[in-house]
Amino acid sequence: MGQQVAALSKAIDEASARAEAARSAADRQRQRIAELQLKESAARARTESMSAEIGQLASLRYRSAGMSPAADFMLRGGGTDRLHMGAVYARIASSQASLEKTYAARHRELEAVLAESRAATRTLTERESAADRELATLREASAQAMRLLTGLDLTGLDPAGHPSGPGLDPGPAGRGALMFAVSQIGRPYVWGATGPDAYDCSGLTLRAWQSVGATLPRTSQEQWAQLPRVAPADMRPGDLVVYFPDATHIGMYLGAGMMVHAPRPGRHVTTAKVDSLPILGVVRPKSP
Numbered sequence: 001m002g003q004q005v006a007a008l009s010k011a012i013d014e015a016s017a018r019a020e021a022a023r024s025a026a027d028r029q030r031q032r033i034a035e036l037q038l039k040e041s042a043a044r045a046r047t048e049s050m051s052a053e054i055g056q057l058a059s060l061r062y063r064s065a066g067m068s069p070a071a072d073f074m075l076r077g078g079g080t081d082r083l084h085m086g087a088v089y090a091r092i093a094s095s096q097a098s099l100e101k102t103y104a105a106r107h108r109e110l111e112a113v114l115a116e117s118r119a120a121t122r123t124l125t126e127r128e129s130a131a132d133r134e135l136a137t138l139r140e141a142s143a144q145a146m147r148l149l150t151g152l153d154l155t156g157l158d159p160a161g162h163p164s165g166p167g168l169d170p171g172p173a174g175r176g177a178l179m180f181a182v183s184q185i186g187r188p189y190v191w192g193a194t195g196p197d198a199y200d201c202s203g204l205t206l207r208a209w210q211s212v213g214a215t216l217p218r219t220s221q222e223q224w225a226q227l228p229r230v231a232p233a234d235m236r237p238g239d240l241v242v243y244f245p246d247a248t249h250i251g252m253y254l255g256a257g258m259m260v261h262a263p264r265p266g267r268h269v270t271t272a273k274v275d276s277l278p279i280l281g282v283v284r285p286k287s288p
Contacts, residue, residue, distance in 0.1 A: 012258060015138040016270045019186065022131035023268050029124040036117040043110040050103045135186040142182055142254055142271050168255070173287035174238030176212035181205075181252045181260045187269045189262045194218075199262040199269060201250050205240050208252060213288035220250035227283035235274075235282045243277040253282070 170178070184207075187198055194203035202220040209216050217226050223240060224247040230239060235253055243249040251261030251272070259274045 011141045012138060012271050015134050015141055016272070019131055019134035019138055020268060020270065022127055022134055023186065023188075024266075026124055026127040026131055029120060029127055033117060033120050033124060036113055036120060040110065040113045040117060043106065043113055047103060047106045047110055050106060054100055054103060131186070138271065139182055139185050142185070142258065142260065168236050170236055170238035171287055173209075173212040173214060174236075177208040177214070177238050177285070178252070178254065180211040181208040181269075182254070184208075184269045185260065185271065187262075189265055189267050189269070191265060201262045204260075204262045204269060205250055205252055209285045214285050215288075216285055221247045223247075223250055224281065224283060227285055230282050230284050232279065232282050236284075238285075240283045240285065241274055242280045242283060244280060245278075247280055249277060 181204060184195070184199065184204060187195075189200060190198035191200050192203070193199050195207045199207065202218060202223060205220075205223065206216045206218060217223050220242060224242040227240065235241070237253055237255040239253045241251050241253055241259055243251070249261070251259040251274075253259050253274055254271065257274055258271050260269065260271050262269045263272070
């Protein structure tokens with residue numbers, strides 16, 4: 001079993017890294033799409049404005065072109081005025097031609113932005129699909145590692161389970177909290193967030209245990225100060241592992257030497273080795 005757990009731990013680490021990379025790439029792609037949408041809006045406004053100007057110039061040319069030379073001569077007074085108006089008409093025609101040329105360039109620019117935006121959207125869809133696949137792999141590997149070590153089944157197929165050692169079964173509430181925490185893998189870290197779409201570290205542990213009716217303090221420092229402590233050697237799945245001397249981080253022990261946590265800004269809920277950070281201690285929420 002030790003080799004299987006080690007292999008699963010390695011799979012968890014690899015799937016977590018791939019999922020984080022895919023999620024980060026998707027986040028960057030979303031930002032790129034937002035930038036392209038701004039460019040598209042500006043380009044569309046420019047082309048629409050130019051189209052209106054071209055229409056006005058075309059209307060002027062049409063009205064002037066419909067006038068007979070004799071009528072034009074009489075109305076303009078002939079001579080110098082006629083030569084002046086001819087120059088005006090020529091300038092109108094030149095302005096229209098210049099605008100139409102620029103409009104064509106702006107229209108090509110808009111089409112290029114639209115094509116890039118469509119391509120970026122396709123890429124985003126592919127990257128999000130890849131991230132979803134890696135997250136599914138990560139969740140299953142995490143659940144399998146716990147089943148091997150503790151006999152717990154986080155898929156809900158066998159919630160009673162058969163613990164592989166004394167004291168490892170956290171009970172129905174602990175199993176429910178574990179299922180909740182693992183199901184949040186892939187949600188983004190947001191400072192101060194308590195779900196359902198994002199979490200900080202203590203927000204995740206709070207909601208996981210709250211999902212089974214337990215009451216926890218809000219912050220990692222308060223959870224460390226107020227919840228019953230247990231020796232690290234007696235740690236079991238569902239317990240909360242507190243990190244750093246000032247208790248500024250917390251995660252939930254999964255078993256198999258792994259934990260699930262919301263790491264930091266820019267990251268997502270994921271799993272990691274329980275000793276990957278300096279452990280301050282372990283606390284055990286009271287089952288409701």
